[in-house]
Amino acid sequence: MDLVLDDNGPLYLQLARALKEAMAAGRLANGTRLPSSREMAYDLNLSRTTVVAAYEHLRAEGFITGRVGSGSYVTSPWAGPVRPPPPRRAVVAQSAFSRRTREFCTLGNIPGHRPPGMRYAFQFGTPVVNTALTAQWVRELTRAAPYVQPNYPRIQGLPALREAVSRHISRTRGVACTPDDVLIVGGTQQALSLIARVLLEDGDEVALEEPHYFTARTILQVHGARLVGIPVDRDGMQVERMPDPAVKLTYVTPSHQFPTGAVLSHERRLALLEYARLGSGWIVEDDYDGEFRHDQQPVQALQQLDRDGRVLYVGSFSKTLFPALRLGYIIMPPGLRDDLLAAKWTDDFGCASMDQAALAGFIASGAYDRHLRQVTRKLAERRNLLRSLLQEHCGDRLEIMESHSGMHLVAWIHDMPAAEGDALIRAAHERKLALYSIAPCYLQPPEGTGLIMGFSAMSPAELREAVPLFAKCLALFPRRAAGERGRPALYLARSSG
Ligand SMILES: Cc1ncc(COP(=O)(O)O)c(C=O)c1O
Incomplete structure (x- = not known):
């Protein structure tokens, strides 16, 4: 001392x-x-x-x-906690990247965030609570631990996991790949960062769906992309409205458009691939929850139709297992393989070996398939329940968008301007019910009110209590008379520069 x-x-x-x-x-x-x-x-x-x-x-x-x-x-009267004197604030000389990160990144804006103190939350992107999975995962980690090399991991990912991933997505998603095409990454988030770093120069144009996954938008923005929103309709992104000259990169969710749930039609898939081919552009296919198909045959991946090596297929275990795992993959087109590996090297030398080994075992043993079947059944049950409860309690005030997979529905409230929608969300919040606006998913927020209603984080019993509470909140804002009605809320998306 x-x-x-x-x-x-x-x-x-x-x-x-x-x-x-x-x-x-x-x-x-x-x-x-x-x-x-x-x-x-x-x-x-x-x-x-x-x-x-x-x-x-x-x-x-x-x-x-x-x-x-x-x-x-x-126990002295003066002695508070020891605090080192605050460091002097250095003169700020940030990089352009850091300035953009500050501008576009809202650190609290994590998908599925549940505000504290809520009784019910229509969170989206949150996996179904599953204690059996926790027990299985502990077993896989224990089994894997003695065999994991303590040295640095392989940059591209553990061979056993690349093998398991390539087999799984070839079989279930029709993705054309070998283990050598797989790059294991820290979730979609890292996949997009690496892709943006490899492909984008400051000010390059990037097309994305409008509405879209807001986290993907942020990643593209912090890498200096100029975004062009392409409106979405019931057949997915309106590819015929893609800009001319062609953009360098297009980010798309063809199997289950986020958040609307639309499926990109076969004609548009072919048109998008042709657009990329002619313009020497690239397509990121984010297949984040294509595995959870409820009432139709699975939609195969866009990558399957790619004959020119222009698609970067990105998958994640965040929805199929749990987001804390932070594991996902890119199926690298041959032309970008070395660049993506080099980008991954500069980031972290590779993902944590222990989790990769456990995941490889989990997939190879068939436990992953069984888990997916169970979760898909549960999700289908909850989706049908939510749909029928909304119809029963909210009747014709809502338009629920068609969606055949995933973990959420999008519901538009007829004739409710966006400002009133914000008031509805606040009123629900006061009653301890968390609602999620669709507005953050737009470059140009819509004039109407749309909600993303997740059903994975609530049990059927909770859904039965949460929907009547939602209906009560909605009743605080009576429907407008015919003369006051605005435009229908659907598809107000506009293209933007
Ligand atoms: C459209 C979309 N893509 C990907 C993801 C998963 O991202 P990550 O793998 O970074 O957890 C999500 C999660 O909410 C999503 O909504």
């Missing part, structure tokens, strides 16, 4: 004064355990009797509590 004795009077009083000074300066915070008298005597080269006398003196004055032998603790 850094104490200076002042050579003034008896040694025990010098030591008591030095300790009081340390308390006053905040170096000895309230609650701090003082070294034992033996340790203190050794450190300061004093006799133990001197230290015991100093501690007794401080105890008598109320600066410390406790007894010799059981520890002495600071």
